[in-house]
Amino acid sequence: VTSDFAIRIPALSPTIELIVDADTLRRHCTDYNGRNTGQALAIVRPGETGDVVKIVALCRQEGVAVVPQGGNTSDYGGSVPAATGRSIVLSLSRLNRILDIDLTNNTARVEAGVVLADLNRKLAEHDRWFPVSLGSEGTCQIGGNIAMNAGGNTVLRYGMMRDNLLGVEGVFGNGDHYADMQPLRKKCIGYHIGDLLVGSEGTLGVITKAILKLQHLPKALVTAWMSAASLNDALQTLDMVRQHLGERLTAFEVINQLQRRVIERYQPALKDPIAQDYEWAILAEFTDTAGQEALSASVEAALAAALEAGAISDALIAANGAQRQAFWRIRESVLDANNAMGWAVTHDASVPVSKLPAFAERVDKEVRAQFPTARFLAAGHAGDGNIHLGVFFEKADFDGLADFKRATQAINAQVFQIAHALGGHFSSEHGIGTKHRMPFLTYTPASNLALMRVLKSALDPQGIMNPGKIFDTAEAV
Amino acid sequence: VTSDFAIRIPALSPTIELIVDADTLRRHCTDYNGRNTGQALAIVRPGETGDVVKIVALCRQEGVAVVPQGGNTSDYGGSVPAATGRSIVLSLSRLNRILDIDLTNNTARVEAGVVLADLNRKLAEHDRWFPVSLGSEGTCQIGGNIAMNAGGNTVLRYGMMRDNLLGVEGVFGNGDHYADMQPLRKKCIGYHIGDLLVGSEGTLGVITKAILKLQHLPKALVTAWMSAASLNDALQTLDMVRQHLGERLTAFEVINQLQRRVIERYQPALKDPIAQDYEWAILAEFTDTAGQEALSASVEAALAAALEAGAISDALIAANGAQRQAFWRIRESVLDANNAMGWAVTHDASVPVSKLPAFAERVDKEVRAQFPTARFLAAGHAGDGNIHLGVFFEKADFDGLADFKRATQAINAQVFQIAHALGGHFSSEHGIGTKHRMPFLTYTPASNLALMRVLKSALDPQGIMNPGKIFDTAEAV
Numbered sequence: 001v002t003s004d005f006a007i008r009i010p011a012l013s014p015t016i017e018l019i020v021d022a023d024t025l026r027r028h029c030t031d032y033n034g035r036n037t038g039q040a041l042a043i044v045r046p047g048e049t050g051d052v053v054k055i056v057a058l059c060r061q062e063g064v065a066v067v068p069q070g071g072n073t074s075d076y077g078g079s080v081p082a083a084t085g086r087s088i089v090l091s092l093s094r095l096n097r098i099l100d101i102d103l104t105n106n107t108a109r110v111e112a113g114v115v116l117a118d119l120n121r122k123l124a125e126h127d128r129w130f131p132v133s134l135g136s137e138g139t140c141q142i143g144g145n146i147a148m149n150a151g152g153n154t155v156l157r158y159g160m161m162r163d164n165l166l167g168v169e170g171v172f173g174n175g176d177h178y179a180d181m182q183p184l185r186k187k188c189i190g191y192h193i194g195d196l197l198v199g200s201e202g203t204l205g206v207i208t209k210a211i212l213k214l215q216h217l218p219k220a221l222v223t224a225w226m227s228a229a230s231l232n233d234a235l236q237t238l239d240m241v242r243q244h245l246g247e248r249l250t251a252f253e254v255i256n257q258l259q260r261r262v263i264e265r266y267q268p269a270l271k272d273p274i275a276q277d278y279e280w281a282i283l284a285e286f287t288d289t290a291g292q293e294a295l296s297a298s299v300e301a302a303l304a305a306a307l308e309a310g311a312i313s314d315a316l317i318a319a320n321g322a323q324r325q326a327f328w329r330i331r332e333s334v335l336d337a338n339n340a341m342g343w344a345v346t347h348d349a350s351v352p353v354s355k356l357p358a359f360a361e362r363v364d365k366e367v368r369a370q371f372p373t374a375r376f377l378a379a380g381h382a383g384d385g386n387i388h389l390g391v392f393f394e395k396a397d398f399d400g401l402a403d404f405k406r407a408t409q410a411i412n413a414q415v416f417q418i419a420h421a422l423g424g425h426f427s428s429e430h431g432i433g434t435k436h437r438m439p440f441l442t443y444t445p446a447s448n449l450a451l452m453r454v455l456k457s458a459l460d461p462q463g464i465m466n467p468g469k470i471f472d473t474a475e476a477v
Numbered sequence: 478v479t480s481d482f483a484i485r486i487p488a489l490s491p492t493i494e495l496i497v498d499a500d501t502l503r504r505h506c507t508d509y510n511g512r513n514t515g516q517a518l519a520i521v522r523p524g525e526t527g528d529v530v531k532i533v534a535l536c537r538q539e540g541v542a543v544v545p546q547g548g549n550t551s552d553y554g555g556s557v558p559a560a561t562g563r564s565i566v567l568s569l570s571r572l573n574r575i576l577d578i579d580l581t582n583n584t585a586r587v588e589a590g591v592v593l594a595d596l597n598r599k600l601a602e603h604d605r606w607f608p609v610s611l612g613s614e615g616t617c618q619i620g621g622n623i624a625m626n627a628g629g630n631t632v633l634r635y636g637m638m639r640d641n642l643l644g645v646e647g648v649f650g651n652g653d654h655y656a657d658m659q660p661l662r663k664k665c666i667g668y669h670i671g672d673l674l675v676g677s678e679g680t681l682g683v684i685t686k687a688i689l690k691l692q693h694l695p696k697a698l699v700t701a702w703m704s705a706a707s708l709n710d711a712l713q714t715l716d717m718v719r720q721h722l723g724e725r726l727t728a729f730e731v732i733n734q735l736q737r738r739v740i741e742r743y744q745p746a747l748k749d750p751i752a753q754d755y756e757w758a759i760l761a762e763f764t765d766t767a768g769q770e771a772l773s774a775s776v777e778a779a780l781a782a783a784l785e786a787g788a789i790s791d792a793l794i795a796a797n798g799a800q801r802q803a804f805w806r807i808r809e810s811v812l813d814a815n816n817a818m819g820w821a822v823t824h825d826a827s828v829p830v831s832k833l834p835a836f837a838e839r840v841d842k843e844v845r846a847q848f849p850t851a852r853f854l855a856a857g858h859a860g861d862g863n864i865h866l867g868v869f870f871e872k873a874d875f876d877g878l879a880d881f882k883r884a885t886q887a888i889n890a891q892v893f894q895i896a897h898a899l900g901g902h903f904s905s906e907h908g909i910g911t912k913h914r915m916p917f918l919t920y921t922p923a924s925n926l927a928l929m930r931v932l933k934s935a936l937d938p939q940g941i942m943n944p945g946k947i948f949d950t951a952e953a954v
Contacts (some may be wrong), residue, residue: 012906029842055933070742077773080567102829102830102831103716103831104715104716104829104830104831105829105830105831105832105862106830107829120879131608147886149665149700151663155662155663156662159640159662160662161670163636163640170643172928173806175928175930176928177924177926178924178925178928179924179925180924180925182545182829182900182901182902183900184827184862184863184901184905185632185633185636185637185827185830185861185862185863185935186625186628186632186637186827186861186862186863186902186903186905186906187674187827187902187905188676188825188902188905188906188908188913188917189902189921189925190676190677190903190909190917190921190925190926190929190947190948191673191676191677191928191929191933192639192673192675192676193673193928193929193932194670195669195672195923196668196669196670196672196673198669199666199667199668200667200668201668204668205747206842207723216719216720217913218723223774234831238581239580239581242766243693243766243767244766244767245766245767246693246765246767247723247726248765276557288723289719289720289721289722289723290720290721290722290723290775291775294771294775295693298767298771328510328888350661350663350664351661352579352581352582352584352659352660352661352864353579353581353583354579354580354581354582355582372527376549381663383665384662385582385661385662386661386662386663390594404748423659423660424659424661425659425665425666426662427664427665428661428664428665429664429665431665434666436665440667442664444666445656446921447653447654447655447656448655448656448657448667448670449667449668450653451653451655451668451936452652452667452668452670453647454651454936455668455670455932455935455936457935458931458932458934458935459928459931459932470667471667
């Protein structure tokens with residue numbers, strides 16, 4: 001049956017590519033960090049939207065699951081198939097055309113497989129950019145960014161992927177093609193069906209195209225590194241700079257002292273720009289369409305006011321591109337440093353920005369009460385309420401823990417519980433995938449789950465779309 | 478049966494108010510412009526979300542339609558019941574509490590019945606505003622703004638209602654309660670079910686609460702009136718000011734010469750700020766969080782560059798609040814002037830901004846070929862691609878037309894067809910209601926309609942929610 005099925009796929013259309021060699025299968029069935037792996041009958045690479053319609057129709061007929069895959073950079077197992085093998089990986093990588101760029105309308109029409117960094121390279125030639133900025137931008141694809149509702153470093157100013165979309169095209173699990181591809185900022189199109197695909201992690205349908213809002217490339221840039229004694233002070237600084245600079249504030253990241261020390265131990269070259277001891281580093285970036293001098297002067301005035309008010313104790317402004325890169329390299333080394341230097345249980349929770357100090361304080365206190373050798377890590381997007389809090393163990397301490405998995409679960413349960421008690425949510429921008437299905441079921445109200453199941457049944461009645469993800473605890477169709 | 482049914486409603490909960498007197502019924506069953514009218518068994522005013530759950534459950538049981546109603550300011554019949562009378566009007570007007578305002582998080586949690594202008598009055602006390610700006614803001618309610626996906630004058634900068642929402646609470650027609658009320662900019666909550674309510678015009682469920690993104694009140698403001706020889710020149714000006722001023726450009730409206738003359742005939746006090754004859758007026762507004770002098774200087778520099786490039790022939794900057802109001806009063810008098818001075822068939826179509834000149838030219842030419850006495854009107858949101866194009870007849874000329882209704886239909890068909898041929902859409906920000914069901918069915922792809930019906934059946938299986946609207950050509954349940 002398996003080989004029969006695979007053989008029928010290329011017959012659907014001359015632009016469909018079928019790959020069944022073991023190496024390619026293995027590569028597409030394992031995610032980038034090697035943590036999640038599954039089985040598939042074949043890797044199928046359509047060349048046109050029409051191919052996707054035909055592939056989904058055949059898979060419905062045969063009861064074969066469809067696992068849409070972009071750059072396969074998901075952290076939580078969302079982009080690889082389950083272990084049963086009754087599935088195909090539908091790779092969008094050949095749907096990688098930038099169909100048009102309309103400079104007056106400030107929009108681009110793209111296929112789902114366009115790599116985020118490739119798009120921005122092309123747009124830069126036209127003095128534009130697409131303001132989603134992610135660590136994986138060299139590999140991740142627009143379709144995957146939509147399916148995950150990607151966030152990143154510039155959400156504060158530009159919002160999530162969802163906020164930067166004007167429409168999508170896709171194919172739902174019930175076989176229906178959907179197109180909302182008019183590049184308009186205003187349109188009454190009835191139910192906003194395409195938005196169901198945003199953040200659905202491939203469980204409702206396959207995204208094939210999108211219309212993206214573009215921005216003019218900023219011409220002025222200021223990057224600042226500051227020291228604050230507390231998260232409260234960091235938030236006061238946030239308020240002050242936002243009041244002065246409005247949307248020019250593009251990023252507002254914080255990193256606590258332990259996290260910076262772990263990074264420095266990992267790579268001494270990544271040393272803290274401010275020599276004295278202090279608790280919270282703030283990395284803020286400001287951009288503007290024009291007026292470098294005016295922007296620099298405004299930022300300097302705002303930081304002077306924050307210093308004056310005692311919200312920050314020191315502030316450095318990057319004097320050149322190399323200094324800016326040095327600031328950002330510290331921020332971007334968090335994951336590698338934690339993995340190299342110890343055991344870190346990190347999180348992707350958000351709370352209202354006003355609740356960040358309470359969140360950090362409670363996590364620090366409550367986790368240490370249970371795990372005395374644990375220490376509190378924090379690095380993330382304070383301006384969005386999304387600090388990636390973590391709990392760090394020196395390797396020696398963690399090896400002493402009886403049960404790694406149980407400890408992780410216990411810490412997660414505590415952190416998630418505290419986030420929700422403060423009006424937050426355990427998951428912000430990394431998706432649910434397979435890894436976070438259980439907390440998803442715990443923290444989603446029962447009637448919301450009931451509605452999700454109503455929609456899943458309506459739009460993917462056979463359950464062929466990416467089974468086993470988000471809220472589906474059965475591993476296979 | 479009717480009175481039996483009505484009597485059972487207040488028994489559901491002490492906080493439900495039932496109104497059955499003829500005057501109130503008539504008022505809630507007719508829309509503000511008197512064009513659409515229907516029948517209802519009762520006006521029901523819940524006091525809590527729980528009341529709405531109970532009301533929907535009873536209506537499902539009895540097969541009575543539910544017509545959610547906010548400020549009843551819909552232009553196209555979306556907010557009033559059909560003529561059959563087997564319905565209740567569910568007025569949200571008592572759910573009018575501002576539940577909280579979080580200044581650090583820049584969010585407000587509100588009930589659906591809060592009047593837009595009341596919210597902004599309250600927010601102004603805290604140096605904040607909710608950036609949706611509409612002619613009906615003194616009457617329209619947040620829930621209605623969401624149900625219609627309201628647009629308005631500041632979409633260029635802040636987007637539509639949808640873009641300013643962080644989540645909603647509501648009750649679907651299948652009885653399920655939905656809540657996405659965590660005030661977070663990032664959250665992985667599974668399917669974005671609340672977004673289905675945005676723009677659904679009450680046909681899927683009732684919106685009961687919302688979380689809104691706030692903005693700091695701008696401290697600097699510049700309003701300019703310019704003259705341009707063509708729409709192409711106006712778009713060149715748009716590009717130049719946006720390149721210099723980025724998001725500080727908050728509105729970019731255009732008004733053509735005929736439209737301005739109609740306004741002047743209507744009220745001579747509303748005379749054109751620029752004395753000489755010219756084709757297109759541009760009304761642009763720029764705001765910033767701080768720095769009035771810097772903003773004024775930047776705008777002046779950008780307008781000087783546009784003058785230099787020949788994109789505009791003249792430019793006036795409002796010297797004070799009275800002058801600014803005088804500029805805006807011209808823009809806001811369009812509807813009243815057209816109604817008073819002749820017959821105008823106006824439209825709410827959008828096209829990509831780059832296609833606006835072709836759109837205007839084709840409408841002008843093709844409509845006049847069919848109706849030689851017609852003249853071409855235009856006033857609207859050029860920055861969004863949403864110019865409200867219109868066709869104007871002097872009263873005498875229009876009276877000469879054989880059939881008013883058929884002429885309107887013929888003009889609409891032409892304008893809608895041209896918009897779609899240019900990659901646009903016939904409807905932008907005024908909804909579909911009952912009035913635009915036929916073009917909606919014409920211009921929505923069949924597979925999109927099929928998906929809409931799948932969702933309608935799944936979320937409102939008995940079809941009790943606001944029957945007869947958007948794509949439902951049966952008038953009643």
